[in-house]
Amino acid sequence: MENITNLWLSSGANQMAFGQFAMMLVCLGLLFLAIRKNFEPLLLVPIGFGGILANIPGANLAVPAVEAAIYAGDAGVLSQLAQALGLGAFESVDGLKAALENAPAAAHERAAQVAADAGYNNGMLYNFYSVAIASGVAPLVIFMGVGAMTDFGPLLANPRTLFLGAAAQFGIFATVLGAVGMSAMGIMDFSIADAAAIGIIGGADGPTAIYVSSLLAPDLLGAIAVAAYSYMALVPLIQPPIMRALTTEQERRIEMVQLRPVSKREKIVFPLVLLILVALFLPDAAPLLGMFCFGNLMRECGVVSRLSDTAQNALINITTIFLGLSVGSKLAADKFLDPKTLGILALGIVAFAIGTAAGVLMAKLLNALSKNKINPLIGSAGVSAVPMAARVSNKLGLEANPHNFLLMHAMGPNVAGVIGSAVAAGVMITMVRAMTG
Amino acid sequence: MENITNLWLSSGANQMAFGQFAMMLVCLGLLFLAIRKNFEPLLLVPIGFGGILANIPGANLAVPAVEAAIYAGDAGVLSQLAQALGLGAFESVDGLKAALENAPAAAHERAAQVAADAGYNNGMLYNFYSVAIASGVAPLVIFMGVGAMTDFGPLLANPRTLFLGAAAQFGIFATVLGAVGMSAMGIMDFSIADAAAIGIIGGADGPTAIYVSSLLAPDLLGAIAVAAYSYMALVPLIQPPIMRALTTEQERRIEMVQLRPVSKREKIVFPLVLLILVALFLPDAAPLLGMFCFGNLMRECGVVSRLSDTAQNALINITTIFLGLSVGSKLAADKFLDPKTLGILALGIVAFAIGTAAGVLMAKLLNALSKNKINPLIGSAGVSAVPMAARVSNKLGLEANPHNFLLMHAMGPNVAGVIGSAVAAGVMITMVRAMTG
Amino acid sequence: MENITNLWLSSGANQMAFGQFAMMLVCLGLLFLAIRKNFEPLLLVPIGFGGILANIPGANLAVPAVEAAIYAGDAGVLSQLAQALGLGAFESVDGLKAALENAPAAAHERAAQVAADAGYNNGMLYNFYSVAIASGVAPLVIFMGVGAMTDFGPLLANPRTLFLGAAAQFGIFATVLGAVGMSAMGIMDFSIADAAAIGIIGGADGPTAIYVSSLLAPDLLGAIAVAAYSYMALVPLIQPPIMRALTTEQERRIEMVQLRPVSKREKIVFPLVLLILVALFLPDAAPLLGMFCFGNLMRECGVVSRLSDTAQNALINITTIFLGLSVGSKLAADKFLDPKTLGILALGIVAFAIGTAAGVLMAKLLNALSKNKINPLIGSAGVSAVPMAARVSNKLGLEANPHNFLLMHAMGPNVAGVIGSAVAAGVMITMVRAMTG
Amino acid sequence: MQESLIQQGLDITLFGMGIVFTFLLVLVICTTIMSRVITRFFPEAEPIIAAAPVSSATAGGAGDARLKKIIKAAIEQHRNKRR
């Protein structure tokens, strides 16, 4: 009899809190968008599935052994944990969790040893998160793979388009301002680190967003990643109205001269030039841009094609599976169902919109300064969201002028946007650390 | 001169105990079965090879640094270890090893630090085991890959076959009873956790068996994995006599109606339905069935085929190599050459036989209750052992009736058996933990 | 204003020490050799790139959190670190680093906890190094892949060529003598462990060299790996003059009888024979040769081709990427720009030359003892450097006699050289540990 | 203690088999409902037949077959014209 009671007590249905139920519906919604509407499925399928797993009541898949021990609520273990964390005695679960969060590394380890001795293990998703994201490795490996898939040819043929990629990063910083503004007005309670991590959504670059928020605001990582990937999928809806509003029919019809051929040598040397500039001026962007340049050098150098193939296929796929599940672990109800999430979702779409506008306006500015006209529609591609944003530019160009193929021209600002947001990420990490350190 | 002596003392021939020699022969036998007789070679080749490596005298490949330090026998190090483990002074190697086994996590770490300071490293296979199996990740990743290879179409076309997969799990529980019975009679000394881990051999599912025994009875893992994979390879020999004995010629001739076509949407929704039921009722089965459903969703959803391909190829292959070598590390003579191993081998084959019989009998029961007859030969496929058991059903069906193609019909209970044993695994993990608390 | 100052202080240009700048040039040189001159690009591209990353000033990519904390120079953290490492108070950065190097494991962990509490993380490349090389796993996995790519057919057809592979290892030991001689003369300051690690360059086998030096002389690993791979690429320049000097035109013209066909069974049994001999006589070579034999068995047994394919492709490529970057992390200026590096480079080329000569001379000795003549040009292939050295033998053979195809004959000593240097590695690890233990 | 071990084994067996059956019963019910709902309310445009995926080996064979058919047709056509 006791056994049946045990099983029922341990079964999910009994423990399912409303928040977890709601998060499961949210995650099913993400899966629907990914599978049916093709919203960045490579990431949103694992994220959504991981989110469901993280919200299974009683399974504790997304928490470390110590938290599992706390939830299990054995009186003896709780008092040992309280002692290990430097509390006099166990008073409340929330008090214990707060102590855990603020405990120094040595106390953390003592608590982990107590949990291990009591037979608790880390949850599967918690382990994935520790290895893949907390260590920083998964976003970097994906960035390496993206580098190995990136052709800098269009950018090298027309380096001016780097400015479009720079301008579109204004979306990032405007969002930082928005976030601190919300805090100042008392609507939200974002720290400067939170604000920086939210801003990076405007970079429209998944791995960069995950990397930055894992460093600056791990608690918000789930919401930030979901916002980043969802809005990237929504680029074909978000950008066109802004692009039409800011350009005249005349401007949208501008045909661009064909890109010059770019030699293999230029393509080999470019990632090294970029790397050296990063080394000289932006050491905090070195992990992201370093791995990106490494992937690109493997692609272009022509002598390590088997490594480049693996970086673009087996390695990036394996990493994506675990990265997605790990991000999903941050969709646990107690972290995600927070007013902050709504703020993040609202700020994220603003970031995309402002980035798009800034890119288009910069293109118009460049046209005002130079004879060699560029079609301002390619400015919006500067937000990155490779290659979706470039396709949007192409589509609007064709609408205005059926002979106007902008795709290759838009690839320049598009990859420039990847560099731009990695640079912005480096700057923000440095500055936030100096401010909070 | 001293150098030659050192080398000779450290050389294997000098240290080769009889047990290690015997285990090498056993492992060569496993390799012979795998390579020549095609006994589940994907697992038994790495397991057999890992077993040889684990038994190389003096190489300490399968033991942690602390044990290597103990075997090296330096007096100073031994006394430091004894202190670290809370013994007054070093008395005997066996006493030290016993203290190590029962030491709390903090003492374990102190001992590891003593060994590290004395220059000892963990053995290669020990590291593989820690990363791949002790963490639980390798069986789960393989289960994800199996999910990505599984077609639930036949099961969805005829959901009643799930009952066959349920019935065949009786092999698991009968074996648990057998194991505790042996203990009660004093023949063996199995704890309830041991009995549960041995029972899971009857699930005829390698990753599930390894996952459960890594949690409940790590010391028996080697024997359990070897028994599970060997008997899976022996399914074409074990099952037919039982199937013939329990069915009439008439029953074996039953032709089944062709399966209805199953829509893509059903296949996409099914893993989610299964996942949600697991979340509601069986949180302890969530890691296994969650990863299985995730793999299957990746397969069926059609939008992440590159992830699905990787899960079915590079990722599962890499994991299989390390899983196999890690299982092999548990074939070290001091663990494997134990009367318990004989008990495990004996109980394992009984588990397969009872599971087969239960599946067939359940099929006959379903026939007694319903007009829509099923061929009882497909009941035996409920033990899983995918796809071997389904092929056995097909072969016996063709013998009785040359127009009787049972393969697709048997795939339903076959994959149902995978679900069934994962459910049984979850139940047993919950109950054993509650009992041993 | 303060922010700009911060950024400038943190920027690379400000912190770029001369050594780091020099190392970047060296690494660009390695990349040039790899890409333009095809010098072992699969390794030298990642090594060179990793070396640039490791030398980015202020990025601390190649150092652990504790060192990053030391370089950051916060007074409070420094004094905490000094306490954690058992110093009375903080006196100097160099003193702290020296204390860190000599600290026992427990003090190391306390220091790591201080750094974690102060918000410092391990550098990316440091993490790669810890996981890939310090654990020993990456060289072993690569060796497994090499085993899966190796055809022992030519060796089995003519086992006598194993002696050529043995003789060529004299390069290793002559270099050990050279290194201790340099130390004795006061030119360099190599310990016996350093000398053994340097000697292994003469094995002309990358993973073996990295494995041995990660165990015996981790500080020299960067220089040793660079020397090993560079000289392997230079084999077509280093070997021919030596081979011509030691052979007569007559000898170079010797045509060899066609190799007998080797049966599949011999190929399957050979890795097991080798493994068992290793188990009996050389347990310290078991990790290297064990993984090598495992890879070869997977290749030849014919029943696990999907594992063998993965070992030869996805797995070895992934491992090569991280191994290369990790080796690059040891090209940090403060480790690499040391007089020892020059000594290593000088000794390395001597090792190759002596190994080549010893192989050729052994071939002539075998000819003197047997009627069945072999072409002494294949002796040089005994240094390994697969398959470059065998191609050199073939090329010189064709020069002397246009009908003289030595390639397959040279593959025998070539793979024998891999076995020979792994054996030498095992011997040296055992002996050095006994000497320094 | 031995008594209790057997008791534990019986407990695991009874509750275990019970839960396995119950869970799979619930799964049968949910699956059946799911299939009906999808078939009735969310049918796919064209019914998909659960065909075994054509392996690349088969595809190669198919290629050969197609090749032979093309050649046959070419020759046939040629003959017909000759008549």
Add this chain to the structure above:
Amino acid sequence: MQESLIQQGLDITLFGMGIVFTFLLVLVICTTIMSRVITRFFPEAEPIIAAAPVSSATAGGAGDARLKKIIKAAIEQHRNKRR
């Protein structure tokens, strides 16, 4: 504190955008110089056109096309001989 938070946000925005632009400006300059140097002093033997890699799918199609062409040619040749 709130004052300071906004101040921090403004700092990040101003310096951040400034550095992004400055860095990319430097990159534009260096890239342009690099391209000119390579084009003038280290030109490649034959100019390489940035052609899209032919995917295996296309290659398969090409195979089919070649097959058809061969058969067509065979038949054509045959007809010609008949005349």
Add this chain to the structure above:
Amino acid sequence: MQESLIQQGLDITLFGMGIVFTFLLVLVICTTIMSRVITRFFPEAEPIIAAAPVSSATAGGAGDARLKKIIKAAIEQHRNKRR
């Protein structure tokens, strides 16, 4: 100390080379015995020639060759009939 370092180096060299040679000598002996035993007592049904594995590229070429042969044969056959 210096003396001893050289002594250690000599030790490693002498014992090292000795063991490398001894080990490979034993390996030569065991390999030879193994080959003889297998060749005499466990011969394979058909002798396998150590042929280089046919790469897929070659296979593609073989396909082309087969294709040409089939077409040739078809045309040949056709011609013969015409005569």
